[in-house]
Amino acid sequence: xxxxxxxxxxxxxxxxxxxxxxxxxxxxxxxxxxxxxxxxxxxxxxxxxxxxxxxxxxxxxxxxxxxxxxxxxxxxxxxxxxxxxxxxxxxxxxxxxxxxxxxxxxxxxxxxxxxxxxxxxxxxxxxxxxxxxxxxxxxxxxxxxxxxxxxxxxxxxxxxxxxxxxxxxxxxxxxxxxxxxxxxxxxxxxxxxxxxxxxxxxxxxxxxxxxxxxxxxxxxxxxxxxxxxxxxxxxxxxxxxxxxxxxxxxxxxxxxxxxxx
Amino acid sequence: xxxxxxxxxxxxxxxxxxxxxxxxxxxxxxxxxxxxxxxxxxxxxxxxxxxxxxxxxxxxxxxxxxxxxxxxxxxxxxxxxxxxxxxxxxxxxxxxxxxxxxxxxxxxxxxxxxxxxxxxxxxxxxxxxxxxxxxxxxxxxxxxxxxxxxxxxxxxxxxxxxxxxxxxxxxxxxxxxxxxxxxxxxxxxxxxxxxxxxxxxxxxxxxxxxxxxxxxxxxxxxxxxxxxxxxxxxxxxxxxxxxxxxxxxxxxxxxxxxxxx
Amino acid sequence: xxxxxxxxxxxxxxxxxxxxxxxxxxxxxxxxxxxxxxxxxxxxxxxxxxxxxxxxxxxxxxxxxxxxxxxxxxxxxxxxxxxxxxxxxxxxxxxxxxxxxxxxxxxxxxxxxxxxxxxxxxxxxxxxxxxxxxxxxxxxxxxxxxxxxxxxxxxxxxxxxxxxxxxxxxxxxxxxxxxxxxxxxxxxxxxxxxxxxxxxxxxxxxxxxxxxxxxxxxxxxxxxxxxxxxxxxxxxxxxxxxxxxxxxxxxxxxxxxxxxx
Numbered sequence: 001x002x003x004x005x006x007x008x009x010x011x012x013x014x015x016x017x018x019x020x021x022x023x024x025x026x027x028x029x030x031x032x033x034x035x036x037x038x039x040x041x042x043x044x045x046x047x048x049x050x051x052x053x054x055x056x057x058x059x060x061x062x063x064x065x066x067x068x069x070x071x072x073x074x075x076x077x078x079x080x081x082x083x084x085x086x087x088x089x090x091x092x093x094x095x096x097x098x099x100x101x102x103x104x105x106x107x108x109x110x111x112x113x114x115x116x117x118x119x120x121x122x123x124x125x126x127x128x129x130x131x132x133x134x135x136x137x138x139x140x141x142x143x144x145x146x147x148x149x150x151x152x153x154x155x156x157x158x159x160x161x162x163x164x165x166x167x168x169x170x171x172x173x174x175x176x177x178x179x180x181x182x183x184x185x186x187x188x189x190x191x192x193x194x195x196x197x198x199x200x201x202x203x204x205x206x207x208x209x210x211x212x213x214x215x216x217x218x219x220x221x222x223x224x225x226x227x228x229x230x231x232x233x234x235x236x237x238x239x240x241x242x243x244x245x246x247x248x249x250x251x252x253x254x255x256x257x258x259x260x261x
Numbered sequence: 262x263x264x265x266x267x268x269x270x271x272x273x274x275x276x277x278x279x280x281x282x283x284x285x286x287x288x289x290x291x292x293x294x295x296x297x298x299x300x301x302x303x304x305x306x307x308x309x310x311x312x313x314x315x316x317x318x319x320x321x322x323x324x325x326x327x328x329x330x331x332x333x334x335x336x337x338x339x340x341x342x343x344x345x346x347x348x349x350x351x352x353x354x355x356x357x358x359x360x361x362x363x364x365x366x367x368x369x370x371x372x373x374x375x376x377x378x379x380x381x382x383x384x385x386x387x388x389x390x391x392x393x394x395x396x397x398x399x400x401x402x403x404x405x406x407x408x409x410x411x412x413x414x415x416x417x418x419x420x421x422x423x424x425x426x427x428x429x430x431x432x433x434x435x436x437x438x439x440x441x442x443x444x445x446x447x448x449x450x451x452x453x454x455x456x457x458x459x460x461x462x463x464x465x466x467x468x469x470x471x472x473x474x475x476x477x478x479x480x481x482x483x484x485x486x487x488x489x490x491x492x493x494x495x496x497x498x499x500x501x502x503x504x505x506x507x508x509x510x511x512x513x514x515x516x517x518x519x520x521x522x
Numbered sequence: 523x524x525x526x527x528x529x530x531x532x533x534x535x536x537x538x539x540x541x542x543x544x545x546x547x548x549x550x551x552x553x554x555x556x557x558x559x560x561x562x563x564x565x566x567x568x569x570x571x572x573x574x575x576x577x578x579x580x581x582x583x584x585x586x587x588x589x590x591x592x593x594x595x596x597x598x599x600x601x602x603x604x605x606x607x608x609x610x611x612x613x614x615x616x617x618x619x620x621x622x623x624x625x626x627x628x629x630x631x632x633x634x635x636x637x638x639x640x641x642x643x644x645x646x647x648x649x650x651x652x653x654x655x656x657x658x659x660x661x662x663x664x665x666x667x668x669x670x671x672x673x674x675x676x677x678x679x680x681x682x683x684x685x686x687x688x689x690x691x692x693x694x695x696x697x698x699x700x701x702x703x704x705x706x707x708x709x710x711x712x713x714x715x716x717x718x719x720x721x722x723x724x725x726x727x728x729x730x731x732x733x734x735x736x737x738x739x740x741x742x743x744x745x746x747x748x749x750x751x752x753x754x755x756x757x758x759x760x761x762x763x764x765x766x767x768x769x770x771x772x773x774x775x776x777x778x779x780x781x782x783x
Contacts, residue, residue: 003286003290005279007276010701010702011701011702012273012274012534012561013534013559013560013561013701014559014700014701015529015558015559015573015576015577016577016700016701018527018556018557018558018559018577018580019576019577019580021556022556022577022578022579022580022581022582022585023580025525025554025556025581025582025585026580026581026582029525029554029582032286032290033556034279034282034283034286034294035279036276036279037274037275037276037279038274039273039274042702042763043763051276054276054280055276055277055279055280055283056283057283058279058280058283058284058287058390059283059286059287060283060286060287060290063283063286071739071740071763072740073738073739073740074737074738074739074740074741075738075740123752123753123754123755124737124738124751124753125737125738125739125750125751125752125753126752126753129580129753130753178275178277179271179272179274179275179277180271180272180303215335215385215386216334216335216336216385216386217332217334217335217386218332218333218334218335218336219335228386229385229386230384230386230387231384231385231386231387231390231391232384233384241303241304241332264547264551266540268537273534273535293547293551295540295543295544295547295555296540297537297540298535298536298537298540299535300534300535312537315537315541316537316538316540316541316544317544318544319540319541319544319545319548319651320544320547320548321544321547321548321551324544324547439536439538440532440533440535440536440538441532441533441564476596476646476647477595477596477597477646477647478593478595478596478647479593479594479595479596479597480596489647490646490647491645491647491648492645492646492647492648492651492652493645494645502564502565502593
């Protein structure tokens with residue numbers, strides 16, 4: 001597998017991403033490089049964890065995903081190779097893989113300890129370029145992950161609020177805000193299964209409420225605040241043709257409730 | 262032809278683009294993916310239509326161009342395969358191909374109806390990922406467009422203001438604003454042919470005017486407001502070394518006149 | 523070598539980059555295209571010169587780096603092919619290669635004069651697309667640089683302030699600001715060699731000072747203003763977890779001093 005994706009908090013404009021690509025191509029000139037995003041807010045490990053969980057499953061099995069959101073660079077935080085849900089990951093052990101690993105037990109976790117597959121020398125502040133990029137490139141050439149270091153028993157966890165269901169309501173949170181300003185929640189279509197999604201369902205976030213769960217933006221007029229099921233089967237809140245997060249002042253982590261009378 | 266380009270309104274930072282690339286590479290790991298732009302203003306079909314017309318002709322014949330500006334996603338709007346001017350397009354039938362098709366009769370238009378070449382299941386809000394990306398990937402593997410669905414008689418049109426010429430003037434509009442803030446008009450070098458381009462030509466936009474049509478920014482001092490012929494043979498208005506659109510408050514659609522006394 | 527990188531001031535959102543890629547792929551469909559950055563501030567040749575010096579050495583030998591920061595487009599400014607430090611460059615002769623060439627004598631410099639390897643016709647305002655992109659594509663197919671034009675004796679220079687060392691201090695400047703807002707100086711780790719880097723070293727920029735030179739952000743609490751050695755072995759000033767340039771109002775070119783008592 002010679003596809004390598006990159007997810008970082010370097011900023012879309014940063015030439016540091018190209019430094020990593022140069023390192024990869026110096027080891028494997030035939031690698032296919034794909035940017036997932038470089039716009040993770042600086043050091044926002046949780047945001048990156050959600051993006052990796054959302055997107056990486058769309059790639060061919062065994063694609064190598066490198067995630068460099070690494071506020072602990074240069075400390076003794078571990079770096080990991082992990083195979084989860086048939087994809088391969090190279091990342092610091094700071095919880096960035098914890099959302100992926102929440103429902104899919106990692107098939108294999110290795111701690112990166114073998115400097116044979118790193119640049120030499122390595123810097124103390126850019127392990128994305130000096131360790132993670134070359135490790136990914138070597139993996140893409142067929143190096144056995146067992147060569148990279150010892151087996152690791154567990155990966156670092158972050159707390160992920162799980163929605164709570166009761167007879168007449170589901171309580172969740174805003175999990176992420178997409179580039180259109182839509183509010184993606186941690187409430188899934190599955191959880192709504194068997195319950196009414198018509199006007200009897202009242203969806204509330206902050207001081208805003210809407211009735212019914214739609215499937216298509218175009219079902220309602222522009223400017224309407226609506227709830228719908230997004231393309232990853234999660235409950236989403238949106239203003240049709242507008243940026244709901246900015247307009248309503250809603251941020252990640254705010255509570256979202258679906259209630260039935 | 263295994264080159265596939267992507268044009269969307271997802272925003273440069275959006276990981277949704279990577280989801281589409283993952284889908285393409287899952288079907289054709291050898292595809293070459295090129296981003297045209299992901300910074301089309303949200304749902305601005307006209308802007309995307311101009312970009313596709315400007316840029317896609319530079320690619321090798323039969324490159325596959327996927328355009329996902331799709332405010333009608335989930336409605337019964339059609340999705341199309343079209344071959345226009347020796348390039349292939351996959352896009353919603355909302356006018357995004359209408360500027361390309363204005364002077365170049367489409368060689369072939371197919372309505373995407375055959376779910377064999379789509380993901381299964383498909384979402385209701387992300388047909389770029391679930392229908393257009395896989396269709397493009399299958400085309401890149403050699404699938405005959407006739408497999409994708411029935412022939413379509415006509416593609417959706419938008420109104421495009423054409424410049425009006427008279428004995429002593431040409432009336433056009435600002436067609437787009439480029440990333441330097443230069444004002445690109447719909448008046449072409451051809452229309453100026455045989456007319457004076459020296460100080461006798463007066464070019465007016467909003468309350469600003471300039472005399473003469475130049476060929477090179479560096480012919481005049483920094484800060485000058487000038488008219489020149491751009492790299493696509495269109496009349497352009499610019500402030501040398503500055504952002505004319507922002508500085509002068511000019512937006513797409515505003516009239517531009519070239520007049521001779 | 524079929525890897526071609528692109529560095530421009532077009533803006534990350536600009537479809538002009540895709541026009542260049544289309545031209546390259548039309549000549550060499552097998553080229554591997556890598557974006558270094560398109561966020562060079564408009565016409566900021568010095569900024570681009572620093573980026574090229576920082577990043578391009580990470581690529582495989584003989585990678586072709588195209589740099590289109592070209593305020594003199596359409597004038598008689600020369601365009602160059604240069605081989606420097608085992609990498610190949612195609613760029614205007616406006617100093618954008620001068621930082622690379624400061625310590626590494628160019629191995630070969632050719633002036634681009636042979637229109638056989640250009641588009642035909644060429645525009646007067648977009649030589650990146652019409653001359654530099656096709657030249658790079660032909661080079662990637664094995665064209666001998668000698669075919670591109672005559673040998674050029676010297677490349678255009680810009681003044682680069684060099685740090686001054688004395689017995690008890692080093693005087694340098696802020697060379698660039700990275701995407702995290704960290705201040706990268708022109709003072710190298712080499713220059714600090716053999717001098718104390720503990721609290722006896724006082725680092726000053728603008729009205730701000732800090733004591734000691736660290737190696738890792740995580741050695742000090744968030745919010746601290748610190749000096750450290752960056753991943754390219756240069757002295758860097760940073761606020762841990764924050765944007766130092768924005769917070770302190772520091773811009774490129776401001777003096778930085780390391781002093782010992």
